Amino acid sequence: MSHSQANGLPPRHLSTTSGDFCTANPPEVRKYLKTYGLTPPAVESFEVQAQRCLKLLAMKPTPIEKYQYLTHLRATNIHLFYRLLAENIKELTPLIYTPTVGEACIRWSEIYTQPEGLYLSWHDRGNLHQILHNWPHNVEITVLTDGSRILGLGDLGINGMGIPVGKLALYTACAGIRPEATLPLTLDLGTNNKALREDPLYMGSRMPKISAEEEREFLDELMAALTDKWPGIVIQFEDFKNPFPALERYQDTYTMFNDDVQGTGAVIVGGFINAVKASGVPVKDHKAVFLGAGSAGVGVAKQIVEFFMKEGLTEEEARRKFWFVDSNGLVTLDRGDKLADHKVYFARDDNNGRQYQSLARLIEFVQPTILMGLSTIGGAFNRDILQKMARLNDRPIIFPLSNPSSKSECNFEDAVRYTEGRCLFASGSPFPAIEFGGKTLTPGQGNNMYVFPGIGLGAIISKAVSVTQDMIYASAESLSTSLNKQEIADGWLYPDIRRIREVSVAVTRGVVRAAQKNGVDRAIELRNLTDEQLDAYIKERMYNPHDEGEKVGDEVAQLMATASGMNGHVNGHINGIVNGVAAAHL
Numbered sequence: 001m002s003h004s005q006a007n008g009l010p011p012r013h014l015s016t017t018s019g020d021f022c023t024a025n026p027p028e029v030r031k032y033l034k035t036y037g038l039t040p041p042a043v044e045s046f047e048v049q050a051q052r053c054l055k056l057l058a059m060k061p062t063p064i065e066k067y068q069y070l071t072h073l074r075a076t077n078i079h080l081f082y083r084l085l086a087e088n089i090k091e092l093t094p095l096i097y098t099p100t101v102g103e104a105c106i107r108w109s110e111i112y113t114q115p116e117g118l119y120l121s122w123h124d125r126g127n128l129h130q131i132l133h134n135w136p137h138n139v140e141i142t143v144l145t146d147g148s149r150i151l152g153l154g155d156l157g158i159n160g161m162g163i164p165v166g167k168l169a170l171y172t173a174c175a176g177i178r179p180e181a182t183l184p185l186t187l188d189l190g191t192n193n194k195a196l197r198e199d200p201l202y203m204g205s206r207m208p209k210i211s212a213e214e215e216r217e218f219l220d221e222l223m224a225a226l227t228d229k230w231p232g233i234v235i236q237f238e239d240f241k242n243p244f245p246a247l248e249r250y251q252d253t254y255t256m257f258n259d260d261v262q263g264t265g266a267v268i269v270g271g272f273i274n275a276v277k278a279s280g281v282p283v284k285d286h287k288a289v290f291l292g293a294g295s296a297g298v299g300v301a302k303q304i305v306e307f308f309m310k311e312g313l314t315e316e317e318a319r320r321k322f323w324f325v326d327s328n329g330l331v332t333l334d335r336g337d338k339l340a341d342h343k344v345y346f347a348r349d350d351n352n353g354r355q356y357q358s359l360a361r362l363i364e365f366v367q368p369t370i371l372m373g374l375s376t377i378g379g380a381f382n383r384d385i386l387q388k389m390a391r392l393n394d395r396p397i398i399f400p401l402s403n404p405s406s407k408s409e410c411n412f413e414d415a416v417r418y419t420e421g422r423c424l425f426a427s428g429s430p431f432p433a434i435e436f437g438g439k440t441l442t443p444g445q446g447n448n449m450y451v452f453p454g455i456g457l458g459a460i461i462s463k464a465v466s467v468t469q470d471m472i473y474a475s476a477e478s479l480s481t482s483l484n485k486q487e488i489a490d491g492w493l494y495p496d497i498r499r500i501r502e503v504s505v506a507v508t509r510g511v512v513r514a515a516q517k518n519g520v521d522r523a524i525e526l527r528n529l530t531d532e533q534l535d536a537y538i539k540e541r542m543y544n545p546h547d548e549g550e551k552v553g554d555e556v557a558q559l560m561a562t563a564s565g566m567n568g569h570v571n572g573h574i575n576g577i578v579n580g581v582a583a584a585h586l
């Protein structure tokens with residue numbers, strides 16, 4: 001007879017991920033789970049467990065090995081993983097997200113050990129709905145990629161799975177969406193990366209990427225299947241080489257958004273509003289040069305146009321403040337090639353046939369106050385460019401936003417050195433703070449991780465039928481006003497990442513309010529809440545890994561109490577033990 005049956009308790013299926021083998025489990029819990037004797041005898045506090053995890057992490061010599069260790073921890077004790085992440089968010093985010101996730105994706109076929117999400121292939125079409133049934137949980141949010149533009153690293157095929165996994169870990173850590181309610185989803189639609197197709201370890205289909213029409217057909221089936229299987233699911237598109245057709249096609253009919261176009265636009269506007277204030281230059285006098293005219297570049301510029309218009313400029317005045325450079329030079333209507341649709345809006349028509357020579361020459365000509373990098377060209381903002389920006393402006397706004405760090409258009413140290421410490425700086429991947437002129441200067445991180453968790457959570461809890469542009473813009477405004485007094489006094493553009501859960505509450509509130517204003521919300525019970533009540537509701541709803549150990553104890557206690565008819569007594573006893581208050585005994 002098993003322990004649990006001997007205790008009069010129903011048998012329970014063991015799970016390695018949920019912490020069934022957690023060394024914090026007290027003897028009663030271990031007996032119930034039938035793990036008694038399978039873990040070392042000590043009943044450990046979180047602090048002791050965390051100490052061991054951090055020591056193990058420190059023993060791993062490279063970021064990718066630390067990434068692998070954290071993957072293992074998440075697979076074996078999910079609540080411990082999230083508690084460790086919550087308490088060390090600044091230190092651990094660069095290991096589970098950019099920049100390390102970039103290396104993890106490049107080496108995905110090599111480092112793969114266990115399933116962490118769902119893969120759907122082109123040859124699965126017609127059966128997508130059925131395959132979704134294999135996912136064992138109820139899903140509230142999915143991040144999906146076709147792997148065709150992973151960070152600034154190009155087409156990585158299904159190796160891009162690291163991105164949905166990493167983004168969804170941030171959804172849980174930053175916005176408290178329960179881990180089991182998240183679905184990392186990678187589409188195996190072929191890859192144009194020939195080296196990958198020839199790599200014996202590659203685990204995706206070895207065929208060239210399907211056509212745009214075929215992808216649309218596949219996505220039509222997928223969107224319908226996801227929404228049918230999990231009504232209300234929020235669908236985040238991530239790292240598609242050409243994300244615009246899907247965004248246009250689905251944004252009014254599904255609860256979806258594109259993080260690279262919309263999330264990035266919002267996060268950059270959030271920091272940009274603060275940079276404009278700090279620059280001392282009136283809005284009407286700003287001019288921006290963008291290196292990179294892809295989904296992120298155009299997404300960012302479109303939302304800055306919206307900001308400029310809210311500040312009193314006409315759309316035409318706002319639009320003409322941008323000069324875009326792509327791989328063929330300055331984006332103009334008269335340069336002789338067929339521009340991709342998304343570039344036309346910002347294409348210059350006042351170039352009078354002048355030939356683009358270099359970024360440096362363009363900066364001399366335009367005299368911008370703002371330099372944005374979304375080009376994937378690491379180091380493109382060199383000493384000469386940075387010095388030019390410093391000569392033109394008291395406080396040049398320099399945002400090298402490409403990821404991972406190796407693709408950043410410049411690093412923080414160079415930006416500070418070549419602008420004599422005067423730049424207003426944000427980068428896509430984190431850089432360390434530096435000492436300059438007797439002061440500690442801290443770089444901003446202009447990464448969509450500041451907003452997408454709140455956009456997703458806001459859409460979930462408002463039960464939005466679609467994600468409107470007002471909801472996206474509200475996330476930017478909420479972010480820009482979320483800095484505390486100290487952060488403002490220190491001249492920061494973004495709040496401290498260690499306050500990300502607090503910031504996500506503010507962003508979520510802004511998104512919910514915008515959904516209500518637009519009438520796309522279905523959670524009508526939230527409409528009459530005050531802001532304080534709404535904040536309390538959001539916080540209450542957030543998964544908190546700190547409470548999960550107690551829940552295991554509660555669950556066992558409940559079952560034991562039911563079995564023995566001693567409800568209150570046993571419940572209190574187990575809670576005490578799980579909280580580490582009472583001494584464990586057999």
Ligand SMILES: NC(=O)C1=CN([C@@H]2O[C@H](COP(=O)(O)OP(=O)(O)OC[C@H]3O[C@@H](n4cnc5c(N)ncnc54)[C@H](OP(=O)(O)O)[C@@H]3O)[C@@H](O)[C@H]2O)C=CC1
Pocket residue numbers: 149150151152153241259260264267291292293294295296297325326327328373374375376377401402403404407427428429446447448449
């Ligand atoms: N900080 C953040 O939160 C985010 C950062 N990003 C980063 O932004 C970068 C770009 O992403 P995304 O826009 O989606 O990618 P795209 O591939 O859509 O765009 C890249 C752009 O860079 C241009 N480009 C390439 N080479 C050069 C060159 N030598 N000189 C000038 N321009 C060049 C491309 O030109 P062409 O159009 O001619 O091909 C294209 O316009 C990535 O590194 C990504 O990681 C993205 C989202 C969020």
Ligand SMILES: CC(=O)C(=O)O
Pocket residue numbers: 098150151152239259260402403428447448
């Ligand atoms: C951050 C992000 O979404 C990107 O680099 O693509």
Ligand SMILES: [Mg+2]
Pocket residue numbers: 151238239259260
């Ligand atoms: Mg992305």
